[in-house]
Amino acid sequence: MGVRVYDLAHARTGDKGNTSNISVIAYEEKDWEFLRRELTEARVLHAFRHIAQGPVRRYEIRNLKAFNFVIENALGGGVTISLAQDIHGKSLSNVMLAIELPDGDPGRSG
Amino acid sequence: MNSTAAQANRRELNIVAQRTFAGGGRTLRIGAGAGTSDDRMLPALELAERGALDYLVFECLAERTIARENLDRVKDPEKGYSPSLHERLRLVLPACMQRGVRIVTNMGAANPLGGARAARREARELGLGDVPVAVVLGDDVSSVVRHQPELTLMETGEPLESILPKLQSANAYLGADVVAEAIGTGAPIVLTGRVADPSLFLAPMLHEFGWSYADWDRLAQGTAAGHLLECTASVTGGCFGWPGKKEVPDLARNGYPFADVTADGAITIGKTPGSGGRLDVMTCTEQLIYEMHDPTAYITPDCVLDITGIGLVQEAADRVRLTGARAGPRTPTYKVTVGYRDGYIGEGEVSYGGIDAVARAKWAAEIVKERLRLQGFTYEDFRVDLIGMSSLHGDVDNRPEPYEVRLRMAGRTPSRKAAHAIGFEVRAMHMHGPGGAGGACEPRVRDVLAVKSVLLPRQLVNAQILVEGR
Numbered sequence: 001m002g003v004r005v006y007d008l009a010h011a012r013t014g015d016k017g018n019t020s021n022i023s024v025i026a027y028e029e030k031d032w033e034f035l036r037r038e039l040t041e042a043r044v045l046h047a048f049r050h051i052a053q054g055p056v057r058r059y060e061i062r063n064l065k066a067f068n069f070v071i072e073n074a075l076g077g078g079v080t081i082s083l084a085q086d087i088h089g090k091s092l093s094n095v096m097l098a099i100e101l102p103d104g105d106p107g108r109s110g
Numbered sequence: 111m112n113s114t115a116a117q118a119n120r121r122e123l124n125i126v127a128q129r130t131f132a133g134g135g136r137t138l139r140i141g142a143g144a145g146t147s148d149d150r151m152l153p154a155l156e157l158a159e160r161g162a163l164d165y166l167v168f169e170c171l172a173e174r175t176i177a178r179e180n181l182d183r184v185k186d187p188e189k190g191y192s193p194s195l196h197e198r199l200r201l202v203l204p205a206c207m208q209r210g211v212r213i214v215t216n217m218g219a220a221n222p223l224g225g226a227r228a229a230r231r232e233a234r235e236l237g238l239g240d241v242p243v244a245v246v247l248g249d250d251v252s253s254v255v256r257h258q259p260e261l262t263l264m265e266t267g268e269p270l271e272s273i274l275p276k277l278q279s280a281n282a283y284l285g286a287d288v289v290a291e292a293i294g295t296g297a298p299i300v301l302t303g304r305v306a307d308p309s310l311f312l313a314p315m316l317h318e319f320g321w322s323y324a325d326w327d328r329l330a331q332g333t334a335a336g337h338l339l340e341c342t343a344s345v346t347g348g349c350f351g352w353p354g355k356k357e358v359p360d361l362a363r364n365g366y367p368f369a370d371v372t373a374d375g376a377i378t379i380g381k382t383p384g385s386g387g388r389l390d391v392m393t394c395t396e397q398l399i400y401e402m403h404d405p406t407a408y409i410t411p412d413c414v415l416d417i418t419g420i421g422l423v424q425e426a427a428d429r430v431r432l433t434g435a436r437a438g439p440r441t442p443t444y445k446v447t448v449g450y451r452d453g454y455i456g457e458g459e460v461s462y463g464g465i466d467a468v469a470r471a472k473w474a475a476e477i478v479k480e481r482l483r484l485q486g487f488t489y490e491d492f493r494v495d496l497i498g499m500s501s502l503h504g505d506v507d508n509r510p511e512p513y514e515v516r517l518r519m520a521g522r523t524p525s526r527k528a529a530h531a532i533g534f535e536v537r538a539m540h541m542h543g544p545g546g547a548g549g550a551c552e553p554r555v556r557d558v559l560a561v562k563s564v565l566l567p568r569q570l571v572n573a574q575i576l577v578e579g580r
Binding site: 006010011012014015016017018019021023025050051059061062063064065066068070076077078079080081083084085086090091092094095 | 396561
């Protein structure tokens with residue numbers, strides 16, 4: 001039985017040029033380590049494979065129970081030339097929240 | 111201008127008495143009145159009236175807007191300031207002047223002097239008399255970069271030379287120092303062009319508390335506070351709520367935020383008393399990481415901010431205390447956004463519903479592409495979206511087909527005719543495509559104003575202050 005990022009964290013997308021950044025912020029302190037282990041750069045790039053070329057870089061912000069994912073080549077060339085409807089990629093945090101993670105950690109749920 | 115004694119007196123009254131915060135231990139309160147050129151207006155008035163503010167900051171520029179406003183100025187030399195300036199000032203100026211709330215804003219955009227004249231006209235028409243406006247100049251570095259073709263475009267690594275023939279604008283992100291200097295003139299309104307968003311908020315702190323550029327901890331706290339405020343409602347429950355998961359009470363009446371700042375750099379974020387929305391550690395954390403890359407190195411013209419040591423604590427209802435921001439020295443360069451013309455984007459939309467809606471939409475897309483090809487039109491980039499299915503998050507397998515779908519086709523091209531042809535051919539699906547097409551839009555074409563960035567050595571930028579009306 002998997003768990004979605006949505007179940008454990010909230011998220012918001014920002015943009016600069018052709019790069020999207022998506023925060024992932026754990027609701028509970030105890031879930032941060034699980035997210036750190038399972039929500040890898042590779043897993044995120046896979047979830048965004050239809051949208052972004054990458055690379056994906058993950059930054060840890062332990063103090064805020066958070067991560068910052070920086071996804072390059074994600075916005076159709078950037079806000080001024082993109083042909084997309086959502087030129088800023090504001091809706092992309094929802095792709096992140098839908099990622100399913102293997103829930104093999106009995107210590108996490110509790 | 112006449113200089114009768116009466117007018118001189120009134121001018122005197124309209125120069126704000128310089129309060130001193132540094133020695134008295136008083137708290138400085140800085141409000142956010144706009145976070146983009148299209149931001150909602152009424153919450154700014156509510157904050158001005160009920161927020162007990164010292165300053166109200168309007169941030170009204172985005173990466174692309176200043177390039178657009180440069181084009182406005184080309185068409186009319188008096189224009190080129192933020193188009194929302196008139197309406198915003200008309201709304202808040204009476205309340206701000208009455209309460210001694212000073213306004214700091216980048217609504218000068220591509221023409222701060224023209225903006226200042228417009229602001230002064232608004233003040234006169236409101237019966238507020240002769241209101242001086244301090245103007246920050248020097249962010250427009252288009253004549254400087256034209257002589258620096260070897261500068262590197264940050265996004266592509268190519269030389270600036272490659273886009274110089276198409277250059278429309280070049281604006282440096284100025285810092286808080288020059289804005290603080292403009293505040294120091296005593297003018298009730300400070301109008302700038304391009305200034306980094308957090309710097310607009312840091313400037314009143316620099317001015318009131320006399321912080322120096324060696325004072326890293328305070329610059330860090332002030333910059334972090336500015337970053338929290340720069341998107342207004344994003345920290346008070348906007349862009350946040352989710353039914354059943356992240357509730358936001360009374361979101362329809364959401365209020366705008368302010369920062370309470372003391373001379374030693376203590377920061378608490380609050381919002382308009384009695385307003386709707388939500389301000390807590392969760393909303394602040396989302397905004398803190400927004401538009402950030404490396405969280406240990408958020409580069410502004412004032413410092414290099416590190417947010418990884420920041421703590422956020424709910425101090426009271428709708429009040430969050432921010433501690434632990436760190437920073438290193440500012441970089442030797444200014445980031446410059448260069449805007450250039452890059453052809454046209456054309457688009458069209460038409461809808462299909464019911465049985466085989468998706469199959470008919472896909473067939474229509476193929477027909478339009480074929481007709482564009484037969485007419486010899488080519489595109490640098492082309493995109494087909496099925497709105498309702500795959501327009502936001504791309505095309506993945508196994509997504510269920512919706513009952514109805516809206517076909518959208520868009521392309522970028524140097525030819526206006528080729529751009530227009532997309533919407534023209536999509537609209538023609540009414541009569542020349544698969545059965546049952548409805549609701550096509552008019553063909554849409556827009557000029558593309560692309561932007562890229564370069565780093566310009568600080569010594570090549572000459573920022574200046576001018577006061578209109580003194």
